Amino acid sequence: MASRGIKDRVAIIGMGCTRFGEHWDKSAEDLMVEAAYDAYESAGVDPNDVDAYWLGTMGSGVSGLTLSEPLKIQYKPVTRVENMCATGSESLRQAAYAVASGAFDCVMAIGVEKLKDSGFSGLVVTNPPNDGTPANMTPPALFSLLAPAYFKKYGLDPEKGRDVLARIAWKNHKNGARNPKAQFQKEVPIEAIKNSPKIADPLCIMDCSGVSDGSAAAIVVRAEDAHKYCKNPIYIKALSFVAGPAEGPISQEYDFTTFPEVVATARDAYAQAGVTNPREQISLAEVHDCFTPTELVLYEDLGFSPRGTAWQDVMEGFFDLEGKLPVNPDGGLKSFGHPIGASGLRMMYEMWLQLRGEAGPRQINNPRLGLTHNLGGQPGRCVSFVSVVGSQLG
Amino acid sequence: MAGIVSYGSYVPYRRLKRAAIAAVLGVPATRGERAVASFDEDSISMAVEALRDALKSAPQTPVGSLLFATTTPPYGEKLNAAILGAATQLPAEIRAADLTGSTRAGLAALLQAADAAAASGTFAAVAMADARLGAPEGKLEQQSGDGAAAFVLGTEGVIAEIEASASFTREFLDTWRAPGERFAHSWEERFSLTQAFGPLLQKAVTTVMDKAGLKPDQVARVIFDAPNPRAVDEFVRAAKLDPAKVADPLSLTVGQTGAAHIGLMLTATLPTCKPGDRVLVANVADGADAVILRVTPAIANFRPIHSVGRMVESKGDVSYAGYLKWREILPTEPPRRPNPERPAGPPMLRSEKWKYGLVGSRCTACGTPQLPPQRICVKCRARDRMEPYPFADRVGRVATYAFDRLAYSLNPPVINVVVDFEGGGRFLCEMTDCEPDKVAIGDEVEMTFRRLFTADGIHNYFWKARPKR
Numbered sequence: 001m002a003s004r005g006i007k008d009r010v011a012i013i014g015m016g017c018t019r020f021g022e023h024w025d026k027s028a029e030d031l032m033v034e035a036a037y038d039a040y041e042s043a044g045v046d047p048n049d050v051d052a053y054w055l056g057t058m059g060s061g062v063s064g065l066t067l068s069e070p071l072k073i074q075y076k077p078v079t080r081v082e083n084m085c086a087t088g089s090e091s092l093r094q095a096a097y098a099v100a101s102g103a104f105d106c107v108m109a110i111g112v113e114k115l116k117d118s119g120f121s122g123l124v125v126t127n128p129p130n131d132g133t134p135a136n137m138t139p140p141a142l143f144s145l146l147a148p149a150y151f152k153k154y155g156l157d158p159e160k161g162r163d164v165l166a167r168i169a170w171k172n173h174k175n176g177a178r179n180p181k182a183q184f185q186k187e188v189p190i191e192a193i194k195n196s197p198k199i200a201d202p203l204c205i206m207d208c209s210g211v212s213d214g215s216a217a218a219i220v221v222r223a224e225d226a227h228k229y230c231k232n233p234i235y236i237k238a239l240s241f242v243a244g245p246a247e248g249p250i251s252q253e254y255d256f257t258t259f260p261e262v263v264a265t266a267r268d269a270y271a272q273a274g275v276t277n278p279r280e281q282i283s284l285a286e287v288h289d290c291f292t293p294t295e296l297v298l299y300e301d302l303g304f305s306p307r308g309t310a311w312q313d314v315m316e317g318f319f320d321l322e323g324k325l326p327v328n329p330d331g332g333l334k335s336f337g338h339p340i341g342a343s344g345l346r347m348m349y350e351m352w353l354q355l356r357g358e359a360g361p362r363q364i365n366n367p368r369l370g371l372t373h374n375l376g377g378q379p380g381r382c383v384s385f386v387s388v389v390g391s392q393l394g
Numbered sequence: 395m396a397g398i399v400s401y402g403s404y405v406p407y408r409r410l411k412r413a414a415i416a417a418v419l420g421v422p423a424t425r426g427e428r429a430v431a432s433f434d435e436d437s438i439s440m441a442v443e444a445l446r447d448a449l450k451s452a453p454q455t456p457v458g459s460l461l462f463a464t465t466t467p468p469y470g471e472k473l474n475a476a477i478l479g480a481a482t483q484l485p486a487e488i489r490a491a492d493l494t495g496s497t498r499a500g501l502a503a504l505l506q507a508a509d510a511a512a513a514s515g516t517f518a519a520v521a522m523a524d525a526r527l528g529a530p531e532g533k534l535e536q537q538s539g540d541g542a543a544a545f546v547l548g549t550e551g552v553i554a555e556i557e558a559s560a561s562f563t564r565e566f567l568d569t570w571r572a573p574g575e576r577f578a579h580s581w582e583e584r585f586s587l588t589q590a591f592g593p594l595l596q597k598a599v600t601t602v603m604d605k606a607g608l609k610p611d612q613v614a615r616v617i618f619d620a621p622n623p624r625a626v627d628e629f630v631r632a633a634k635l636d637p638a639k640v641a642d643p644l645s646l647t648v649g650q651t652g653a654a655h656i657g658l659m660l661t662a663t664l665p666t667c668k669p670g671d672r673v674l675v676a677n678v679a680d681g682a683d684a685v686i687l688r689v690t691p692a693i694a695n696f697r698p699i700h701s702v703g704r705m706v707e708s709k710g711d712v713s714y715a716g717y718l719k720w721r722e723i724l725p726t727e728p729p730r731r732p733n734p735e736r737p738a739g740p741p742m743l744r745s746e747k748w749k750y751g752l753v754g755s756r757c758t759a760c761g762t763p764q765l766p767p768q769r770i771c772v773k774c775r776a777r778d779r780m781e782p783y784p785f786a787d788r789v790g791r792v793a794t795y796a797f798d799r800l801a802y803s804l805n806p807p808v809i810n811v812v813v814d815f816e817g818g819g820r821f822l823c824e825m826t827d828c829e830p831d832k833v834a835i836g837d838e839v840e841m842t843f844r845r846l847f848t849a850d851g852i853h854n855y856f857w858k859a860r861p862k863r
Contacts, residue, residue: 121730122800131745132737132846132854133766135822137810141798145812149794152835201797201807201830249822250764251772252814256794 003240005272006100008393011226011233012218014043017349020214020337021183028060028114028215029070035215035342036071036110043219043229047071050219051104053078056091056111057341059125067110084376085290086241087111088216088344089385093239095220105225110217111346113339122211123340139290140208142378144200146293149256154308162202164311165292166193169206169334171314172289175321176331178362183210183337207292212337216345218352223393234355237369238272238388240265248380261384262301262375270303273388275369278303282325282388283367284354286347288375289332299327302373302386321362329354329362344385347372355391368392396512396547397555397687402447402698403661404440404523404542405648405705406431407827407863408712412536418714419531426646430712431525431540433720433804434826434844437464438474439855440542440654441523442481442843447699448544449482449519450787453551458516459489461507463499463653466525467492468845468853470573477855478521480750481843483784493653497524497569497621500543500653501677505685507547508556517548524652527721529577537623539649543657553696554664554673554687560601563681566590569621583622591625591678598676598684599633606672606686610635613686614671615663617641619656620678647706662702669693700863708863710827720804731802736849747782752841752857754819755780763819783819785841789862790815792837797830802847813839813859827860838862 016038018031026034032055040047055067055078064078083090088111095109118124123139151161170190176182188206196206226233244261248254266278275281287302289295299310304325305318313319319327330336330350333343351370353359374385408430416423431440441462449457462475475490493499493506500522507518523542528534568586571578580586595618603610616639618626623643630640641663643650651658656677667673669691676684718724745766747753754765759776763783770777790813798808809825811833825833826844839859846854 119730120732124732126732127735129735129738129741131741131749133745133749133856135810135824136734136798136801136803136808136846137796137822138731138798138800140800141796141808141810144796145794145810148835198797199799201799245772247772249812250766250768250820252793252818252820254820256812 003268003272005238006096007237007272008223008235009100010096010220010236011223012236012348012352013221013226013229013233014039014045014219015217015349015352016042017181017216017346018214019181020210020212020339020346022116023213024116026213028112031114031213031215032067032110032112033070035112035217036108039108039217039219045106045219045229048074050106050108052076052098052107054091054094054107054109055080056082056087056109056344057113058082058084058087060112060114060341083383085288085340086344086374086376086383086385087341088346089372089374089387090241090344092218092345092348093241093385096236096239099220099222106219106221108217108219109345110215111341111344112215113341114213115211115339116213138200140200140203143291143294144203145256146297146379147202150293150297153255153257154311156311158202162194164296164314165202165207166190167314168289168292168295169193171320172328172332172334175329175362176335178360179331179336182331182335183212184335203291209290209333210335210337212339214337214339214342214346216342216349218345218348232356232391234352234389234391235393236387237390238269238386240268240272241383241385243383244381246381254380256379258297259301259375259379259382259384261382262298262373265384265386266302269386269388273369275388279305279325281369282371283369284326284329284364285371285373286330286332286350287327287373289328289334290338295327298373302371321364326364329359329364344372344374347374348387348389351389355389395552395555396508396549397552398545399453399517399548399551399553400448400451400546400696401661401664402444402451402544403658403700403702403705404443405429405702406435406440406540407708407710408432409709410712410714410717414714415536421531424536428536428539428649429541430717432826434846434858435525436468436845437466437523437525437542438468438477439843439845440525440540441478441521441544444523444542444544445478445482445519445521446786448546450699451696452517452546455517455548457484457488457519457546458514459507459510459518460484461491461493461503461520463493463503463520463522464524465494465497465499465652467494477750480746481855483747483751483753484519496680497653497655498677498679498681498683501656501675501683501685504545504547504657505559505561505683507545511547511549515549517546520545520547522654522657524654526652527576530723532577534578537645537650539651541648541651541658542654543661545657551692552690553693554689557686557688558602558605559683559685560598560605561681561683562594562598564590564594587622587625591620591622592628594682595620595625595629595676595678598678598682599674602674602684602686608672608686612672613639613674615639615641615667615673617656617659617663617673617675619643619659625678658702661698664693665698665701667693705863710829729800729802731800734802734847734849736852737854749856751784752786753782753784756783763815763817765819765821785815785819785821786857788815788817789838789840790859792833792835792839793820794835795825795833809833811839811859824858825860826858
């Protein structure tokens with residue numbers, strides 16, 4: 001038994017992505033229509049050419065009808081998938097496997113979320129009826145648990161730790177300022193980040209990803225067919241996904257400075273893709289920066305920085321757009337925004353642009369391999385997804 | 395002869411300075427401070443804290459009955475005492491009832507429990523607690539306090555025997571509150587002082603002293619509680635009782651704790667008593683009860699787990715504005731977050747031992763304690779090899795923490811801690827009775843029973859961590 005992967009068997013031949021942000025004038029249906037038709041057009045396919053669909057959304061609809069109804073999909077399989085904040089990546093994973101299996105020739109993965117209609121601050125998740133004992137914690141508080149644990153373990157005093165986190169948000173905003181589809185297209189000074197209202201100390205509001213509406217879509221075919229549709233497709237080298245046993249909140253062995261689920265998916269994905277030294281071999285990465293401490297810990301879990309040193313890499317600009325390994329060149333969840341079901345596909349959209357040299361003012365020089373990382377849940381209790389994609393076969 | 399075999403008491407951590415009330419309202423300042431049930435406490439949660447101590451100190455003998463005395467029952471309909479029983483893991487085979495309607499309920503419950511113990515030969519538990527609400531600018535708001543006491547009564551291992559008792563019930567109008575009203579009303583002070591409390595106290599005390607065949611100088615300690623403290627002062631003077639024998643009414647430190655007060659004063663006094671001491675206990679309100687307790691040699695071996703003195707010293711202030719918000723006297727703009735969802739009946743029943751008793755599990759294959767209780771071991775993955783493992787009385791240390799300024803709370807920010815228990819087990823829960831800037835990795839914490847929130851009239855009780863008191 002093994003995770004064998006589907007390296008170079010599946011290609012993405014077209015993608016679409018709406019602008020992320022506060023779309024007061026657009027419904028989830030509007031956003032899906034936009035992203036889907038962008039993707040059809042990008043791939044040069046007719047809606048009738050697409051054999052099956054995977055729709056990722058956490059709360060903007062249930063069942064395949066959420067997509068088939070607005071798109072008027074003609075009696076084809078549409079599967080709604082959900083895996084918390086990794087929902088978008090999950091829809092792509094299912095679509096890619098369906099193509100790799102030979103069941104379909106051409107499929108679409110699409111994700112959508114309409115968050116701004118609720119009237120609430122932040123993300124709201126409804127639970128099944130329960131006994132009233134689960135902790136009443138919001139996502140920023142759950143992820144803020146990482147900060148004191150990481151700072152203490154690696155000897156960062158609170159001021160230094162605060163600077164490191166602010167530097168991550170600053171970098172992502174700087175990148176987002178070069179992205180016409182990002183929710184926040186403005187650079188934000190470090191001091192403004194540190195002085196923004198506290199939300200889950202030490203996290204300020206500027207340490208949190210943008211709450212937004214948006215949709216993104218990809219069209220997937222077998223790699224051998226890709227050139228029938230497009231001259232520069234991108235190839236899936238690895239897809240890895242795990243749901244953890246959720247031991248962190250109940251086991252003293254977990255120390256809140258890592259996501260074991262991410263470590264597992266990274267190991268699996270690198271094995272599938274043949275990556276042995278991610279710090280050197282990965283040209284760019286889009287990672288799940290839901291909150292700044294998450295991105296800090298991810299650098300180490302993904303093998304970009306040795307344990308306990310990611311904060312130094314942050315301060316030295318290693319992950320900046322001009323750095324050795326640019327992370328979140330499109331602005332990330334922080335600046336591009338985080339419409340849950342769409343985010344994983346938005347990360348892939350940046351790979352699509354960068355690997356094809358279409359990223360404009362934030363284009364990275366000659367990227368070869370890109371990584372996307374998407375997670376859902378909380379430290380010690382989460383699902384994690386890692387993909388590796390490349391512009392060339394082999 | 396039946397009597398008290400163990401006791402426990404509880405004074406909440408928060409204090410409201412009376413001068414702070416006066417400064418806001420522009421009314422004359424009175425001295426001292428009062429104890430305030432925190433935003434997550436009520437008469438049930440405080441009674442649980444006192445009852446936990448009383449039961450822990452009691453002999454390992456089954457308790458046959460449980461009475462809960464309070465004028466502020468969180469449920470108007472639904473057995474409040476049942477929650478006390480579940481939280482202290484009393485067996486289902488007990489008789490249980492709530493006694494309410496008057497601050498006299500505390501001593502009345504104690505006497506009923508003594509009768510039950512004497513009649514049945516088993517142990518009887520009684521808990522008394524109150525968190526009375528006085529209207530701003532009124533006397534009750536300043537003079538009352540919140541707290542709880544609990545006793546186990548029995549016929550074996552008695553530390554204070556009930557030698558005699560006398561009870562009188564009169565119908566007169568002093569304090570009243572109709573269902574649905576938040577604040578109590580009271581009649582003119584002089585009327586109850588001269589026509590009710592004074593004469594009743596005198597009658598009860600004279601009768602019980604006669605029954606016990608005691609003269610005033612044979613009484614070592616005197617504990618009096620009346621809604622109007624002047625009734626006590628005047629009676630002590632008139633009866634020529636030695637003021638040095640009269641127990642501190644805790645008015646400057648705690649306030650009058652309603653139905654719990656006579657019990658709280660008694661638990662504060664008993665540690666100062668010697669074997670053979672006679673203690674006169676009397677309580678007036680809607681009538682009067684008086685009791686003579688004879689302290690036995692067994693008192694020498696009894697140590698309360700948390701003394702009243704220690705609880706009085708362990709404290710932190712709440713501002714008057716904070717207090718008004720906690721009691722929802724001052725309405726505030728709700729956060730832009732959904733209201734808490736009500737807990738559901740079937741899952742609460744399934745997890746009764748976990749939710750109310752904080753009983754987790756321990757893997758018999760590898761010995762790892764874990765909570766909530768698991769079926770597959772978190773450590774060795776053995777299936778269904780668990781035994782119940784209680785965590786409520788275990789201490790732990792903070793592994794990491796979070797301050798949640800977004801989550802709904804009457805007292806933001808919500809402080810969350812990851813607790814690593816001594817002996818094993820980790821739990822992520824709320825931390826209470828502390829200030830955000832005082833939380834650090836490695837802090838020692840203990841568990842406390844609290845009301846997390848109320849939704850659709852359902853009070854959601856569960857456990858939180860607090861700094862060790």
